[in-house]
Amino acid sequence: MQSVPVHFTVVINFILAFIPFFLAFYLFKVSHHRSVFWWLLLGVFIVFLPNSAYVLTDIIHLIAAIKSPEISSRYLLFVLVPFYVVFLLINFEFYVISIQWADQYLAQSKLSFLRKAFVPVIHLLAAIGVYLGRFQRLESSDIIHQPIMVFRDVLFDISGGKSVLVIIALFVLFYLLYQLVSRVNNVITAKLKVHMASQPMNVSTL
Numbered sequence: 001m002q003s004v005p006v007h008f009t010v011v012i013n014f015i016l017a018f019i020p021f022f023l024a025f026y027l028f029k030v031s032h033h034r035s036v037f038w039w040l041l042l043g044v045f046i047v048f049l050p051n052s053a054y055v056l057t058d059i060i061h062l063i064a065a066i067k068s069p070e071i072s073s074r075y076l077l078f079v080l081v082p083f084y085v086v087f088l089l090i091n092f093e094f095y096v097i098s099i100q101w102a103d104q105y106l107a108q109s110k111l112s113f114l115r116k117a118f119v120p121v122i123h124l125l126a127a128i129g130v131y132l133g134r135f136q137r138l139e140s141s142d143i144i145h146q147p148i149m150v151f152r153d154v155l156f157d158i159s160g161g162k163s164v165l166v167i168i169a170l171f172v173l174f175y176l177l178y179q180l181v182s183r184v185n186n187v188i189t190a191k192l193k194v195h196m197a198s199q200p201m202n203v204s205t206l
Contacts (some may be wrong), residue, residue: 014055017051024098026041050125050128052092056088056177062081065080092181095174099119106118124167126174131170135166
């Protein structure tokens with residue numbers, strides 16, 4: 001029987017992906033007053049949001065496991081593949097739902113004029129953040145501790161054609177997956193609302 005430890009980085013990435021989801025819930029569902037603290041948390045939310053999309057790149061760990069001769073096909077099929085599928089789905093849902101909550105918040109507030117630009121811009125920032133994290137190995141905390149270095153690295157990378165292509169590819173990937181998952185979420189939410197609305201009627205007819 002083979003035992004393959006779960007990558008510690010996967011656990012860390014899950015925690016980092018949950019942080020913006022938690023912040024989104026507080027900022028856009030709980031808090032009703034845009035104080036200085038609210039705006040500071042919004043900045044933290046934007047900085048950490050790319051972590052929720054970053055987990056998609058953790059597929060490289062699964063690919064490495066597939067190529068590894070030390071892992072049996074049975075362990076791969078029944079343990080690792082289901083684990084990574086669930087892991088990627090949950091974490092990207094954090095990303096999608098966080099953006100949906102922010103978009104709904106903008107629609108209901110005096111900031112509704114920002115809606116059209118918000119989603120594309122947030123995907124672009126996520127693409128840049130994921131690129132810097134995966135290829136430049138920068139962390140979200142670096143933006144707080146070393147903002148000048150991060151800004152310099154962004155300018156340097158954007159000046160290179162290959163990095164721009166990678167960022168564009170990530171942007172398109174995030175945008176398309178977001179559209180797909182958000183539509184699925186909307187369908188599920190609509191069906192749940194219909195089901196919940198029909199419950200009292202079903203009870204009364206008994």
